Amino acid sequence: MDKQQRFEELHPDVFFLTSEQPTQLADFLRQCGWIVADEAVQRIEKPGEGNMNYVLRVGTDRQSFIVKQSRPWVEKYPQLDAPIERIIVEAQFYDALSEVAGLQSYIPALKGFKAQHFMMAVEDLGEASDFTNNYKKSEQITPAELADLIQFISGLHQVSIGQLQVPFPDNQALKTLNAEHIFNYPYLEDNGFDLDTVQPGLQTLATTYKKDETLKKKIQKLGEVYLGEGGTLLHGDYYPGSWLRTAKGTRIIDPEFAYVGCAEFDLGVLVAHLRMAQTDDAVIRAGLEAYDLTTRTFDHALFAGFCGAEILRRIIGLAQLPLDLTLEEKEHLLLWAAASVLNPETNPYLTGLPEKDSVPSIDKKE
Template identity: 45%
Template sequence: MIDLTEQSSLQTLRSLPLWKEKEELISAKPAGESNMNLVLRIETSLRSVILKQSKPYVRKFPQMPAPIERIEVEHTYYEIIQSDPTLKKYSPTVLLYYPNEHILLTEDLGKGIDFAALYQADEKLKSNDLESLVDYLNALHGLEITHFPDNSAMKNLNHEHIFHFPFLEENGFDLDTIQTGLQDLSMEYKTDLSLKKAVKGLGEQYLSNGNILLHGDFYPGSWLSTVDGLKVIDPEFGFLGDREFDLGVLLAHFDLTLQEGSLKTSFLQKYRHTISENLLNAYHGVEIMRRLIGIAQLPVSLDLGQKKTMLEKARNLILS
């Protein structure tokens, strides 16, 4: 396997069978911050494309193993949703899939930015972006899917970091390096046996098979703001499961970004599919917890008191 990096030469990239006849490569640069994969924006004499390569580890945490076949899942996901006119307009077109090198080549949606700015104080989600998110999940969760890659390895990775690692009393991750006092605060939840029992059961539900195609990581880092509106990217965690999981992740990030409570109400009023309120609440709560006391930290603008309030809300949602 050719192990590409952000510093890979144009000569190395040219050696790959990805390019059209007489297509010359002009430049290759990182295409934003990617947690999981190498992502390059490549300018050629004919076009601008995005090259993504999966590795046997997490890009942001190279010491953390990750299933390299996740790029196959992303490719299949994009191929499926291209048949739906609503989803197609929110997604990049696949140009080429090169499984030998775990590379996916897609159209360049332009130099957009993700929605990470929402984690800063006073940043609010615009009404047209909310409409796009509702539109996307209504269409995605309404697809009739007969086959999708198992993706159990990625589910197991996600399961570890959502339902297990954050609740270990000793996991080697000192939360005081994130915020002084957070480690002591976290122990209230790491030692709560009724909470941990509920989270364990929820994790088993997450790992069970379903028949609804999910994005699997539907949070602001997977939403891209472009000149053509909101786009949805990075579906390598996609799987067949509970609609409530995608929804719970979304609602948790409404909380973590301090959006108005009316945003949740508005979203759920426009969401067309039947859901379990208890299951939605549980997924909502555990996503808040894993983002505040797990390793997948975010640039949230919350003081320790706000985090305590939010963790209490999350516990109540899980145990409701």
């Protein structure tokens, strides 16, 4: 059965988004009010590589925008089920941030949302590429780009949850799926995924970690924290695939994994990917200084745990990345990551509050 048949059997009254039926699509867009009656659809194309969802760019005689639909599976691996409601999270994230000064300019404007069709329309950020080419040794994230990434995430983590107009969804079903791939699956000895197909020798390398009971216990604890609650609105998938390089600057997309949790998760993931992208250590440290730790409590061990766990799962788990690392480099990174989980003090990033001296003092009047 093809995807469309499968979808229509499960959701008979829902419009199935596809580039293959342009007339029906144009009618649907008119019904949604996303294009006007006499507006002609001239272009329908895939805007870039995605993972989970079906995404199209629609060009008309007067505008261009992006349409995104979630389906009850992972678009790239349709044999894997995924909670279809995830698009609600994404639309609500964009909506919540649309009025926040300092953040709104980093995200596409939400043009419309049709919950009953699991579909949203957002501003087209133009021909853009995500940051996944930065995993290549030769392609470095610049300090200015990292400054943008830190500024956005720092600002996001300051958003006051109590002031959101609609309570943010707990996103539990998608988090449960994600937790399986971060905290469990990579550590199963017989999970059916032969890591030697990624890189010869990787399977043997992974065995050490799959057999490390102390590590596995810690990882499981981190999974429990991830699945629990917190007080901070997170992006939830803050890695190069969610960062876009556009003509107007750095932009952040794809917040379907967003939830209210611990800031340490977003930061751990961010630093993990900077490490895997072989970002210069001085650049990472300088960049992180701009993250505002002054108005929050910060659990360095939790951050270091999430950071290590993300590196481990990207190297020995299913969700592989185009990493430009030799087996030996992966071995070093795995060792570093496991140490970060087991002995968090070995993780040198975000170790604490800014030095007291850098805070202006008001009680010293000479």
